[in-house]
Amino acid sequence: MAPKFQGVDFYDVDALLSEEERAVRDTVRAWVDDNVIPVIGEAYVAGHFPTQLVPGMAELGLFGANLPEEYGCAGLDNVAYGLIMQELERGDSGLRSFASVQGALVMYPIYTFGSEEQKKQWLPQMASGKVIGCFGLTEPDFGSNPSGMLTLARETKAGWVLNGAKMWITNGSTAHVAVVWAKTGAIDDPESIRGFLVPTNTKGFSAKDQKGKLSLRASDTSELVLQDVHVPTEALLPQSAGLKSPLLCLTQARYGIAWGAVGAAMACYDEAVSYAKNRLMFGKPIGGFQLQQARLAEMLTEITKAQLLCLQLGRLKDQGKATPQQVSLAKRNNVNMATEVARETRRLLGANGILAEYQAMRHLANLESVYTYEGTHDIHTLILGQEITGISAFG
Amino acid sequence: MSGVLAVLEQRDGVLRKVSHEVVTGARRLADASGGAGTVDAVVLAAGPVRGTDALGGFGADKVITLTNGAFGTYAPEGCATAIAARATSGRYDAVVFTASATGKDLAPRVAAKLGVALAQDITDLAVEGGAVIVVHPVYAGKALLKLKLTGTPVVVSLRPNVFTPVQRPRAGAAETVAVEVSAGRVRVKQVKAAEAGALDVGEAPIVISGGRGLKEPANFKVLEALAASFGGRAAVGASRAVVDAGWRPHSAQVGQTGKTVSPTLYIAVGISGAIQHLAGMRTSKVIVAINKDKDAPIFKVADYGIVGDLFEIVPRLTEEIRKLHG
Amino acid sequence: MKIAVCIKRVADSETRVKIGADGKSLDEAGVKFILNPYDEFAVEEALQRKEKAGAGEAVVIALGPPQAQETIRTALAMGADRGVLLQTDEVPADGLETAKVLAAELKDGGYDLILFGKMAIDDYNHQVGPMVAELLGLPCVTTVAHLEIAGDSGTAEREIEGGVEVVEFPLPAVLTIEKGLNEPRYPALKGIMAAKKKPLDVKPVTPGGGCGGGRGGGRVEVVARVPPPERKEGRIVGEGAAAVPELIRLLREEAKVL
Incomplete structure (x- = not known):
């Protein structure tokens, strides 16, 4: 089970990890080597999420791995959780997205805002992969500005009725349950936003695959339509209150993305190094040319910085000290870094770099989505700008 | 080396070709002391073994067939007992096996019975200053270990296909001895043959x-x-x-x-x-x-x-x- | 069913082998150590046998340095019940010395099965299992690729050149396991967390002193560790089927292998 992938660890960051953290990382790494790497290129070209991998991920305990054991989860610390995301995204961003959504965007809000009954009903089933979830926040006209959402929830005698549309929903067509965010009050009142657990087989709920993606092709991305969807009172996540609730979920997911991006970058760097050493041009390995060495040196430097960034962020999170702004900085830096590493690898690989047989272009295309979702790069810039100056530059 | 015991292999009463390599390796050890050493080749079987007459050509002074009704198929415990007894009574300085499936199973049993060290799957051997020096690939051939063996007897198994048989004619006198040992608790009930004529990748040229x-x-x-x-x-x-x-x-x-x-x-x-x-x-x-x-x-x-x-x-x-x- | 699995901490098979300054040892700087891959099959087999029996104990035993505790915990994370580390800073190059230490630990354990991987991927010694069996006077089958156990006897299959031997043996027994007997599980994350809490006995041991048997005692000693000879640079004969006649000519006239 020892992983084939040797990782990238120029600063002996491994020494800063506990034995359990390393064991978790190595297990997921080996699992990705054996189960993801051999099939992902093909799934990507075919344009479908490799659903056959879900039971294996569940068996390992990857879903909601940082939630407590009493709900069937692994009860890991946040660094171990981050390392899982890193290794999954080393395989493919689509796979990490699946786990991020399941764990950080569905299990986490149920754990944080749900009633004890809701936690007991959903969390063990989601940890075991029997129930797949999706997260409905973004709308066709409201991406970076979710407070403007048009989806409404109105109280009825028996519960709630929901109307609206959600867009760019990972796992939307696969999911058994959707966490849908809707305004329970006036259309201009983001403080009235609350979360609802909507089984996807409820009448009036429909999901449609988004076609024509050139990125995250090995991932299910859908549009959700809610037309007079009636749910009982118990569907409401009782502790959810206002826009800050879904934003709290996004902070969880962004934390995982910051780690995941490092995984994608490591995969590309590893491919770049091996290609540079083996590919001969003008009678010597292309790694012997200064231009390629500069590329590789830059990649290694940026990956090493990003690794240390995540690790300290994880330690802060475990101490309950990590701020959303610190998470923004890590997501912003690491995803941008990974996109650059993927692009430079693609270029270093020459014509071969455009083939699905190699990883770089797949990661590059994926990372363009990761750059945009969960708070675009630009939005995180504004979050940091506001944090530094105290002045909001939004809107 | 004054006396070297080469442990041969047979299947269904026919000597396996890898035995030529074992005799060749044993002969190299025997010659290391100036050509004075003898090589006794031993094969365990239920009856006569075909092909043993060629072994003199590769340097066997004597070819001993140890017969026992249990030796029709491989009898790990019985074979180990018989070889260890022979190694002791013959006061050999070295016992040479082939690192085949059988040889790799048998050699450790014999070495443990004799209470001496074993080097398996070696690719070279020599005598230097009275000690046997062997080459043993480790990390799947990514490194080679040079090992010094100082037991008496020295026990080694030779990687197949490495010790190319060479002609070193000696007498090759045949001797058959019926041995009395119990077959042991581990019994081969059946040998399922691979497809006719299929060679093993470990031994195919x-x-x-x-x-x-x-x-x-x-x-x-x-x-x-x-x-x-x-x-x-x-x-x-x-x-x-x-x-x-x-x-x-x-x-x-x-x-x-x-x-x-x-x-x-x-x-x-x-x-x-x-x-x-x-x-x-x-x-x-x-x-x-x-x-x-x-x-x-x-x-x-x-x-x-x-x-x-x-x-x-x-x-x-x-x-x-x-x-x-x- | 009480089962012991003897495991070893080895350098990862993906490791680039660097030779130590003494010219004898492995330079361990930057080397990752793992549970010997063949031992994984042995651990898995023990877990499956125990699960099937519905009761019993799977004990993992390693001879090695203090860091081998981590290797033991990998097996505990897979599901083994407890571990024993026979701790020594120097794992002997001599298989019989290792076997003696293990046999002393196993002797009064009351095990129904003692499992080993068929060999360790670092030293390729391929001998400790059957030696332990000899020292304990137990029946032994090596390189087991298929296994059935019914009551107090078992049937194993082991691959030989050009065929398969079907072997019967009584329990208790020592078996060495070939790749492919089963599909080793990944340690689940919960298992990794649980492994910390499982018992792990550390017992200092002092192997060595040679084998002391035979007429001259003696032992195996590492004289040198060297890289394999480099293969000389080959050449591309040509492209496509048109290059075949030239290849044949080279194999006949230059390499002289046809």
Whole structure:
């Protein structure tokens, strides 16, 4: 089970990890080597999420791995959780997205805002992969500005009725349950936003695959339509209150993305190094040319910085000290870094770099989505700008 | 070395060819002390063994057949007892096995019975300053250990295909001794033979291995045809990738977690040459690689390479080999 | 069913082998250590046998340095019940010395099965299992690729050149396991967390002193560790099927293997 992938660890960051953290990382790494790497290129070209991998991920305990054991989860610390995301995204961003959504965007809000009954009903089933979830926040006209959402929830005698549309929903067509965010009050009142657990087989709920993606092709991305969807009172996540609730979920997911991006970058760097050493041009390995060495040196430097960034962020999170702004900085830096590493690898690989047989272009295309979702790069810039100056530059 | 015991192998009453290598290795040890040493070759069987008369040519002074009704098939405990007794009573300085499936099983039992150290699967041996120095590849051939063995007797097993048999004629006097030992608790009930004529990749003088480049399991018939053209001297091997994918049996796997092979000719077809594969075949005498990717690492260890579509190249090669043997 | 699995901490098979300054040892700088891959099959087999029996204990035993505790915990994370580390800073190159230490630990354990991987991927010694069996006077089958156990006897299959031997043996027994007997599980994350809490006995041992048997005692001693000889640079004969006649010519006239 020892992983084939040797990782990238120029600063002996491994020494800063506990034995359990390393064991978790190595297990997921080996699992990705054996189960993801051999099939992902093909799934990507075919344009479908490799659903056959879900039971294996569940068996390992990857879903909601940082939630407590009493709900069937692994009860890991946040660094171990981050390392899982890193290794999954080393395989493919689509796979990490699946786990991020399941764990950080569905299990986490149920754990944080749900009633004890809701936690007991959903969390063990989601940890075991029997129930797949999706997260409905973004709308066709409201991406970076979710407070403007048009989806409404109105109280009825028996519960709630929901109307609206959600867009760019990972796992939307696969999911058994959707966490849908809707305004329970006036259309201009983001403080009235609350979360609802909507089984996807409820009448009036429909999901449609988004076609024509050139990125995250090995991932299910859908549009959700809610037309007079009636749910009982118990569907409401009782502790959810206002826009800050879904934003709290996004902070969880962004934390995982910051780690995941490092995984994608490591995969590309590893491919770049091996290609540079083996590919001969003008009678010597292309790694012997200064231009390629500069590329590789830059990649290694940026990956090493990003690794240390995540690790300290994880330690802060475990101490309950990590701020959303610190998470923004890590997501912003690491995803941008990974996109650059993927692009430079693609270029270093020459014509071969455009083939699905190699990883770089797949990661590059994926990372363009990761750059945009969960708070675009630009939005995180504004979050940091506001944090530094105290002045909001939004809107 | 004044006396060396070479432990031979037979199957169904016929001496296995690898026995020639064992006698050759034993003879090298015996000669190391100036040619005065004797080599006694011993084979365990239920009755007479065919092929033992050739052993004098490779340097056996005596060929001893130890017979027992239980020795028709391999009887691990009975064989170990008989050989250990022989090694003790004959006061040999060294006992030489082959590192075959049987030899690797038997040698540790005998060494433990004698209370002496063992070096398995060695690729070279010499006597220096009275001690036996052997070469034992480790980390799948990524490093070689030079080991000094100081026991009496020294017990070693020789990697098949490495000790090329050489003619060193000695008397080769035949002797048959019925031995009385219990067969033991571990009993071979049945030997399921592989397909008729199929050679083991560990012992075949020619190995043709296939990897992912074959695209699907059924395409291995292309390699089987090439193997057949060598007239029963070639075996078909496989890379870990295709064994893990279930295309070929584990027994065919060449590499770090499979077999380490040293054939005269190794032909790698559609194998890129992962480090763990190279580890298993780098000691082959001549390596040929056929791959569509001219940058594949396999070309770095290959003596001869052809770049291109294996489905065109291999059939053509089969045709040419057939002509040669025609 | 009480089962012991003897495991070893080894350098990862993906490791680039660097030779130590003394010219004898492995340079361990930057080397990752793992549970010997063949031992994984042995651990898995023990777990499956125990699960099937519905009761019993799977004990993992390692001879090695203090860091081998981590290797033991890998097996505990897979599901083994407890571990024993026979701690020594120097794992002997001599298989019989290792076997003696293990046999002393196993002797009064009351095990129904003692499992080993068929060999360790670092030293390729391929001998400790059957030696332990000899020292304990137990029946032994090596390189088991298929196994059935019914009551107090078992049937194993082991691959031999050009065939398969079907072997019967009584329990208790020592078996060494070939790749492919089963599919080792990944340690689940919960298992990794649980492994910390499982018992792990550390017992200092002092192997060595030679084998002391035979007429001259003696032992195996590492004289040198050297890289394998480099293969000389090969050449591309040509492209496509048109290059075949030239290849044949080279194999006949230059390499002289046809």
